[in-house]
Amino acid sequence: MSSKVRVVRARYEKGVLRPLEPLELREGEEVLVKVERLREREKMAEKFYGKRGPAPKELLDEFMLEAEAQ
Template sequence: MSSRVKVVRARYEKGVLRPLEPLELSEGEEVLVRIERLKEKEKIVEEFYGKRGPAPKELLDEFMLEAEAQ
């Protein structure tokens, strides 16, 4: 994986975080993990949805994830 930051969703199951998409990591590679509850982010998206004109919710979700990666 390049040095670029990537934000991925994960699910916590039986004591383990499982990413919901493939990760380009080497076996044994260490990474930093920041835990943010998705429900908190969804509240923010709902609050701002449509404030600057119509936009699909999926697009707002994508922008939110990209902004967090910066």
């Protein structure tokens, strides 16, 4: 697996977070999980949308992760 950080959507069902896309992880591998409600992310995007023109969601996710890491 690449060492690159990925943002993936997940659904909480019966006490378990289930990713909505495949993850390239080895069995038993540990990862860090940041829980953020999708609606909160959408509100933030709505607040800043159009301030400097549209940007792809993937780019915004990458910027958000970089900012949080600092």
